[in-house]
Amino acid sequence: MIDVAYANITFVETQIRAGNGPFPVNLPMIPGNGVGGWLDGRRVVASLNGSGGYAEQAAGGEVFEVPDGLALDDAVALLADGRTATLLTDAAAIQPGERVLILAAAGGVGTLLTQLALRAGAEVTGAASHFKHDVVTSLGATATNYELKRPGRSSLVFDGVGGEVARRAFEALEPGGRMLSYGLASGAWADISAEEAGARDVTLVRAGRPTREHTERALRSGLRPVIGQRFALEEAAAAHAAIEARATTGKTLLVVQGE
Known part of the structure; x- marks a missing residue:
């Protein structure tokens, strides 16, 4: 289990919550496709196959170690968008x-x-x-x-x-x-x-599907993600509202435990 420090929020998650998502979901579900935190003492980020990220602990998914010198919140911001x-x-x-x-x-x-x-x-x-x-x-x-x-x-x-x-x-x-x-x-x-x-x-141009290599390259790219907003986990509804109102810039993160 990953002890979650930050959870990534995507625009698609706001659509899914509103019932307008691009694909069907099975309810009940915990939103959140990406998290960053600690797994066996290591700093990691993980893609969770579509759900489970808005939580204090998250299981499974595709796990990536966070490179030295990259802040954990920046790594979460790069996980999907990078x-x-x-x-x-x-x-x-x-x-x-x-x-x-x-x-x-x-x-x-x-x-x-x-x-x-x-x-x-x-x-x-x-x-x-x-x-x-x-x-x-x-x-x-x-x-x-x-x-x-x-x-x-x-x-x-x-x-x-x-x-x-x-x-x-x-x-x-x-x-x-x-x-x-x-x-x-x-x-x-x-x-x-x-x-x-x-x-x-x-x-x-059709871009195809991302691979593990795309994520690994993004994490080591030196890109500077713009984290425009941070909300506490219990403020997830407010985070979604801000995104839907087009009031956000850059990436929006949920702070679960932080660093």
Whole structure:
């Protein structure tokens, strides 16, 4: 059993709790797919196969040792989002000088995608709500709002929003551009067909499934996760409400025992 210090919260968990999740669940269930804490005296993080993380102890799952020099809360913040960001940037094969547009750039995955794209030598613009622009610019990217009135032509779009915002980002892609959709913060996936993309010479890139290697690389990447909010375990409902209200930045963690 893992003695839980921190539990990861994802947007999908808020959807599941509200009855709008992308897959069916068997009730009763304890939310939480990722935790960090101690197992036999070792600092570890673990993916829990979908549930069980909002607890003082968690069992099973895929366990990773936390590298020396990485804080335990940062490791939890990298567990799901770092894995996803690493997978997406691998699939995108970013080239130096490309113009990259990241939607939901102030979120958990978005802040990490921003760092990885900048490392690859891209010119990065991050779309976020106006009050979150400071988060985007603090990472070294240019901030824009979701109207995308002046984003310029993009070579590559990372879409964590979907809906009409994704549509506007697609229309701002240059011929030969690429788009990776991985989230639906708007409540709907990007409604862009392969035929429509092909007519504009745009490639819709599918990233595939993450592997253990993606998580291990994220934990050793030197990425700086943005932990915007921390809530006590008994405040999990308030944490979900904040995420659903789009009032959060970066990663939101539940502090169970802390360090």
